Amino acid sequence: MTNTEDNKAANKYTPQGAVVIRYAVKEDCPRLMELVHELALYEKAPEEVTVSLEHFEDAGFGPNPVWKAFVAEVDGIVVGFALYYIRYSTWKGSRMYLEDLIVTEEMRGKKIGKLLFDRLFQEVKERGFSGMVWQVLDWNEPAINFYNKYGANIEAGWLNASLSREQLLNF
Numbered sequence: 001m002t003n004t005e006d007n008k009a010a011n012k013y014t015p016q017g018a019v020v021i022r023y024a025v026k027e028d029c030p031r032l033m034e035l036v037h038e039l040a041l042y043e044k045a046p047e048e049v050t051v052s053l054e055h056f057e058d059a060g061f062g063p064n065p066v067w068k069a070f071v072a073e074v075d076g077i078v079v080g081f082a083l084y085y086i087r088y089s090t091w092k093g094s095r096m097y098l099e100d101l102i103v104t105e106e107m108r109g110k111k112i113g114k115l116l117f118d119r120l121f122q123e124v125k126e127r128g129f130s131g132m133v134w135q136v137l138d139w140n141e142p143a144i145n146f147y148n149k150y151g152a153n154i155e156a157g158w159l160n161a162s163l164s165r166e167q168l169l170n171f
Contacts, residue, residue: 019112021119024069024081026061029053031078032069039102043137070119072103072112079107082116084123087133096124098134113146135160 024032033053040049051059060067072080080103087097098120103112124132136143136154144154163171 018074019110019115020073021070021115022073024060024071024083026057028069028071028078028081029057029060032056032071032081032083035078035081035102035104036100038104039100042105043140067099070116070123072107072116074107074112079104080112080116082120084120084132086129089130093130094128096120096127096129096132098132101134117146117150 030053033051033056036051036056037046037049040046059065060069067083067085069081069083071078080101082101083099084096085099087095089095101113101116103110103116120132136147138144147154
């Protein structure tokens, strides 16, 4: 399916009004990166964003894309997005992993996050995934409250682990 066909399919879930929810296209990437930086600033970690625009574009729209995203547009301007990829659980099967959900600060409180989240639910159903998982910072009360409205299970007891490229190269 082409991006145009994907976006037409996504638009059938668009509510009447000024907000359009559609699949991201490569041309959205510079704006998505702006929103990534806004999110990193909100999460008090702006120095952690090290991905280049070129790598971001290639990872989403190159020969082997690893992510997809829905964008929320108002009057032709991207004001939010939900970026996800597919992960596999040996216990649960194929699941959607929500990497980022962001709505720019001036557009929060207008139900745009809900529209994006609901579109993700539709994608999970359409693609037959066994569920959706994501992380939320323990201090981010607005996000926790948002997810609680959906009855999400926010688990305690799991610690995040990672190795950077530099750590791997030095091993």
